[in-house]
Amino acid sequence: MAEDALETRGRQVTRSNLARSEQFNGWAFVMPALVLLGIFMVYPILWSLWMSFQVGRGMNFSFGGLANIIRLTQDPVFLRALSNTMLFLAVQVPIMLILALLCASALNDSKLWGRGFFRTAIFLPCVTSLVAYAVVFKSMFAQDGILNQMLMGLNFISGPIPWFSDPFWAKAVIISAITWRWTGYNMIFYLAAMQNIDRSIYEAARIDGVPAWARFWYITVPMLKPVILFTTVISTIGTLQLFDEPNLLTQGGPSDSTLTLSMYIYNLSFRFMPSFGYAATVSYVIVVLVGILSFLQFLAARDRRR
């Protein structure tokens, strides 16, 4: 009996030693990543939250309570940047996602000639160099650029369109640039999801006399719903953080008509007299917007029948 008890205890000790060593090893493996994430993500997030309640210029700041939030409501440039960003979001994301869905649907046809080429061509923009493509876009949309020349040559317009100096056209250039860059990226998600749909479902629909548009609308779209939700959320987040295209193509101009929230944060921190506290407040506006919009999108996509 006593021996048995001893043995049991011995086994328990071994087991607890084993468990402890597993715990230790586990933590040792994730620690480097956790430390880096902590230093470069968690700490800045918390620090910026604290900063967003600070007022002052440069490195001289003091606690200001809600002063930054009050400043937001009275800041015409912020309101301009916010309305520009929301406009980009409302116009660009739907156009891009519908385009991506149509491209994916067309390129999913196994009988389409050269579909490998088209898939690559449409996907390529999102892996090209940002600066290189900005240079090309700038030259294409210049006053005497290829686009104006072509449109005039085809007699669509009588004089050149001021792409970068007109607020409306500047926005249009930004929207077409982002759409060009990210449509292929979203298309890949749709293509992957479409390839998981059983082909015989479409064949059954064809035999049942369901027209092509209805097969797309009543079969493809509902079956892609989870992927559509995912791409909507990531595109929304991406557009709310829009910085590259306005910065490289228009620098926010003309007269702030393509200024986005991210550009404004950059300007507040690094271009004007540094105002880190206020810049942090503006970045939390993006966080709140992302939270609200994602929540609304999940709500809209929820299947009410289940």
Next chain:
Amino acid sequence: MSSVKLRGVRKSFGSVEVIKGVDLDIDSKEFVVFVGPSGCGKTTLLRMIAGLEGITTGDLEIGDARMNEVDPSKRGIAMVFQSYALYPHMTVRENMGFALRFARVPKDEIARQVEGAARILALEPLLNRFPKELSGGQRQRVAIGRAIVRQPEVFLFDEPLSNLDAELRVHMRIEIARLHKELKTTIVYVTHDQVEAMTLADKIVVLRDGIIEQVGRPLDLYDDPANQFVAGFIGSPKMNFLSAQVKEVGSGGVTIGLVNEGDASLRMPVAPNGTKVGDTVTLGIRPEHFGDAGQGGADLTVAVDVAEHLGSTSYIYANTTSSEQIIIEREESRSEIGMDQVTVSISAEKAFLFDQNGVRLR
């Protein structure tokens, strides 16, 4: 209800010809089963009738109208797929009524037809469920229901039972047979399972490598196979094939000797059809047609490998002296339990003879 006619139908994918000239008449209200090993072209042939695959050459008629270029939805057919092909985001009711929405059928009429089909298939309690909430057999019934509501001239079934477990398969087989009686439509049914073919069909079409080997009523194929392939394919367990040599060719038939079986010889009442003395031929005999020793034309002693005793029937798996495996079926057999050797007899009336090319000598 419509008849289906195939005239010189061929199909190629690139340079590969998969259907090599098929002529077939399917009568109105007939239940026809395409059967054959995988890769024989039976599903392709069905898909050609459905219009999901084009016809390279030849003619397809449904109800006396040429259908080669007609859209699948206008051929008066409905198809049930192996994977069921249900719309996963629609309820059973919506799945069944979906096609009718596009045929401009009024809403209350759709509801009436869906409920009618649901009654036939005992699906009424499941109408508001989604496919993922159904069992395999229920999904299959929904797929059939979706076909029924369209009131087609011809039903096409593509291996509808192969995703079901054995018990359910038997159950659904009976359901489909009952459905055919009730609906009285033309049915073309594809399967690789010869038991399904035997039990369901009015007419079986045996296919191999894109050509029809034989067409006939199930028992005609069993009793009177045209060649060694059909003889081996129809019947369960499979027919036994034993190598034999022609010993004598006379006016009353051919006398053969089984290879390595000493004196065992059998006089088959068939026309020689070009076979000469010394030719190698194949003797075919079904497991259920072996007789007791001394009862037939020749006796065969075999070494028992494994014996399965199922009560009413026993299957004895045995090897001949020349290591050919055979199966012997015995009814109500108790005496052979535990035996190492069994002697059975082969009678010429029950056996078949095939020449070197597998063609039956009659």
